[in-house]
Amino acid sequence: MNLYAIKSIYIFEMSRTWRTLMQSIASPVISTSLYFVVFGAAIGSRIQEVNGVPYGSFIVPGLIMLSLLTESIGNASFGIYFPKFTGTIYEILSAPVTMVEVVIGFVGAAATKSMILGLIMLATSALFVPLKIAHPLLMILFLLLTSVSFSLFGFIIGIWADSFEKLQVIPMLIITPLVFLGGSFYSASMLPPFWQKLCLLNPVLYLVSGFRYSFYEIADVSIYVSLAAVFLFLSICITLVWLIFKTGYKLKK
Numbered sequence: 001m002n003l004y005a006i007k008s009i010y011i012f013e014m015s016r017t018w019r020t021l022m023q024s025i026a027s028p029v030i031s032t033s034l035y036f037v038v039f040g041a042a043i044g045s046r047i048q049e050v051n052g053v054p055y056g057s058f059i060v061p062g063l064i065m066l067s068l069l070t071e072s073i074g075n076a077s078f079g080i081y082f083p084k085f086t087g088t089i090y091e092i093l094s095a096p097v098t099m100v101e102v103v104i105g106f107v108g109a110a111a112t113k114s115m116i117l118g119l120i121m122l123a124t125s126a127l128f129v130p131l132k133i134a135h136p137l138l139m140i141l142f143l144l145l146t147s148v149s150f151s152l153f154g155f156i157i158g159i160w161a162d163s164f165e166k167l168q169v170i171p172m173l174i175i176t177p178l179v180f181l182g183g184s185f186y187s188a189s190m191l192p193p194f195w196q197k198l199c200l201l202n203p204v205l206y207l208v209s210g211f212r213y214s215f216y217e218i219a220d221v222s223i224y225v226s227l228a229a230v231f232l233f234l235s236i237c238i239t240l241v242w243l244i245f246k247t248g249y250k251l252k253k
Helices: 003-019 021-042 060-086 089-094 099-126 136-160 164-180 193-199 203-216 223-246
Strands: none
Touching: 003 099, 021 060, 021 099, 060 089, 060 099, 060 136, 060 164, 060 203, 099 136, 136 164, 136 203, 136 223, 164 203, 203 223
């Protein structure tokens, strides 16, 4: 494996983050702060606690997961699509670099940026509400698995997209609604029985539930089911990437 190629792609992608700090870091943090202001004022005054946890603290895992999913997909999809758009992808294709190394470089950088953003948002949240992390290692594991899984998913979108509009279709029309309907700002147990069962069809519910368990040891589904769901999604994304390149797909504009 060409570690120098992976390192070069990784460093190049990470350097783009430092050049666009306002867009990459500051913007999501400001958005999170606004969520706290809006939801704290509009809903927090009416819902004091959820399962014994203050409402402001309860929504922290959901807010982090919302940003983690959208940023992982956005970073990875843009990272691989932009070289296709500008034509610089041919520099990578002409180099002695395999597709596995390309995937590791781009996805690794996108996942790293997402994890950094998640930790920054966690620190920002602590300024607004009291936080308790019951299982720090489990929290880091969920951050890592979710970042890698959805960065791979974003990489797939970036390969599929042939316009900037297509980069936004799935994140805006599918992922964001699933996150909002996946228990980010409420517990599924608060819903009527029919809607509770319907929520179980939402894959994001398992991510949010497992991540929230690492904080407060409360969850809508078993933590083992949540972990199994994350590993299943990761396996599906790895398989899809493998099939894309196995069928002879080339990274060309």
